[in-house]
Amino acid sequence: MNVYDCIVIGGGAAGSAAALTLGRARRNIVIFDDATNRNRVTQESHGYLTRDGITPSEFREIGLKELQAYPSITICNDKVIEVKQDNQNHLFEVSTGQHRYTTETLLLATGIQEEFxxxxxxxxxxxxxxxxxxxxxxxxxxxxxxxxxxxxxxxxxxxxxxxxxxxxxxxxxxxxxxxxxxxxxxxxxxxxxxxxxxxxxxxxxxxxxxxxxxxxxxxxxxxxxxIPKFYRSNDLAQQLRCTFDESGAIVTDGTGHTSVEGVYVAGETEKSGPSSLLLAAADGSRAAASINFDLSSKRF
Missing domain, CATH: 3.50.50.60 (FAD/NAD(P)-binding domain)
Incomplete structure (x- = not known):
């Protein structure tokens, strides 16, 4: 059985930044991206230094191209529909319906969607x-x-x-x-x-x-x-039984850790509210550093 170090669910700014950090840390990971990023409808993305005015599609293409330079990163353009925790083996099973993957850690970075x-x-x-x-x-x-x-x-x-x-x-x-x-x-x-x-x-x-x-x-x-209403378009955090606060935000320690050991969160997924590309990318990098440190400590 092939067990990945981490599976990143969501290929937006948070997920891609996390994947890049983990790839550079020589972690064997899979990143899932089904191209449903919230900013796909806009003509330009602004406020990201060196990328001001870039189209969302170009931002995504550049990110994916950079990830492909790291052999330990696998990119899957598929939708994750179910996640399960194997408490006996301390692993997680991720399913797309047709394929199943096993991983030691999970990063949820699926973002949010708008309701007008x-x-x-x-x-x-x-x-x-x-x-x-x-x-x-x-x-x-x-x-x-x-x-x-x-x-x-x-x-x-x-x-x-x-x-x-x-x-x-x-x-x-x-x-x-x-x-x-x-x-x-x-x-x-x-x-x-x-x-x-x-x-x-x-x-x-x-x-x-x-x-x-x-x-x-x-x-x-x-x-x-x-002012739209924002919501998570999937229930992966609920499936994993993460703890939520009164506002619906996923409870974390500020560095990406959720209440479930081995499950991390980054970007808009965490607070179920909007974030800039720059802040989401920073969230992803921070969560990836937590994941890598935890894996390093476990195996030291």
Whole structure:
């Protein structure tokens, strides 16, 4: 039976960075990537030093090419559907449905996915509507922008941020009311707020032009930022019986260790919230260092 040192599930920034660190540590690993990374819908990725403006597909291709230079790294473009712990042998079994793999340690780096307040947002997401001002605010600077958020705290917070990139800003809550204090804060900065439900988004090839409300109001906007809900698209951490906190984040020690010995986590998978490529890659490298040290200590 071929037992790997580590299996990395997820080939985004966190998983790829972890795989690179482990490969350079001469660990025999498999990295699974089914190309469902959250940023695949965007045109450019920003904020990663030396890679600012790169397309997600190019970022992925460069990463995979670098991993191929290390003979102990196996890359599988497949989806993991089940993980099991063999307590007797202190190993883990990973299944893709057609194939099974056995490993001493596991790193979960599958990331998260978005759920939008309006289904129509998907048509514009990554082209003229975004979730992160730090990632896309520069490209949207000084344009007539929208903030779409169904939670008062999020709407207020995002408006404060986006206002830094454009003073031509309108807030849409899609039916949720705002407190007098929040409205006064927005009014003071000449930011109009609409609490009427949104009926339709108008635009062409993903570029927003107007937001239509249910009362017939049409508001011209050229793009904006939205607060989605984030969720894990798989239950691998649940299958392994990792401990979660009240917010749904996987409990770790800050270096990638979960409550289950031999199971590690990195990137957006850990907190079930968004992260930049740079921070996710750093998480992956840190978790890989923990894995390598634990393996080294065990075999010393």
């Amino acid at each position: 307040p309006l289904e129509a947002i998907k048509e514009y997401y990554g082209k003229s509507l975004f979730s992160c001002p730090y990632c896309d605010g520069w490209e949207m600077r000084d344009l007539p922008l929208a903030v779409i958020a169904e939670d008062q705290a999020f709407a207020h917070h995002l408006a404060k941020l986006v206002f830094n990139w454009s003073k031509d800003l309108v807030v849409f809550t899609n039916g949720f009311e705002l407190s007098e204090d929040v409205r006064n804060d927005l009014d003071r900065n000449h930011i109009q707020a609409y609490t009427t439900k949104i009926k339709r988004l108008h635009g062409k090839v993903g570029i927003l032009e107007h937001i239509e409300l249910e009362d017939g109001t049409m508001v011209a906007r050229q793009g904006g930022f939205v």
